[in-house]
Amino acid sequence: QVQLVESGGGVVQPGTSLRLSCATSGFTFSGYGMHWVRQAPGKGLEWVAVIWYDGSIKTYADSVEGRFTISRDDSRNTLYLQMNSLRVEDTGVYYCARESASRGRRFDPWGQGTLVTVSS
Amino acid sequence: DIQLTQSPSFLSASVGDRVTITCRATQGISSHLAWYQQKPGKAPEVLIYAASTLQSGVPSRFSGSGSGTEFTLTISSLQAEDFGTYYCQQLNSYPQTFGQGTKVEI
DSSP, X not given: OOEEEEEOOEEEOTTOOEEEEEEEESSOGGGSXXXXXXXXXXXXXXXXXXXXXXXXXXXXXXXXXXXXXXXXXXXXXEEEEEEOSOOGGGOEEEEEEEEEOTTSOEEEEEOOOEEEEEOO | OOOEEEEOSEEEOOTTOOEEEEXXXXXXXXXXEEEEEEOTTSXXXXXXXXXXXXXXXXXXXXXXXXXXXXXXXXXXXOOGXXXXXXXXXXXXXSSOOBOOXXXXXX
């Protein structure tokens, strides 16, 4: 079945870096656009970034533009999020999600999430 | 950026009740809207996409309607397992924003 498994979260200090991974299986990874979405503790969902199926387009939320980089390795069926210059407000659970577009766009499925805590 | 406003932010209802959640967009988004359910400690799961298409495996008591700037999610007969927080999301343009959420308490 389709699976997305995030890893790489942890506790880091402000100003440092972290790289998240999203390992996928059960579908043709190279045929799908992929997203990162985050959720601060007790808050709602915030879209973070997208990478198109062929890697040709990458778009970011204003809150992370210039600090975060989304990438993909189709040979490893894995999505990445390189997070630099981390801030306290970047704390939260980070989810990867596949964008399905058959008959209509939606994020399906989502991974289980990985927790990033930025604290001094 | 397109902003989505959900109402209400919280609702408490009984099993068997008909429940409606509204999502309003600041610009027209055609039918590029999805609804998700999130339970505590879990990832969101899609319920409805393209404003009114039921995701495979989702109970038929869930339905969606609307286009342009106003959308609704309806649960025709609320069940105990329907507790959680519901989010709308626009997929018309980047950033693909979410509503602030509606917490449903049984």
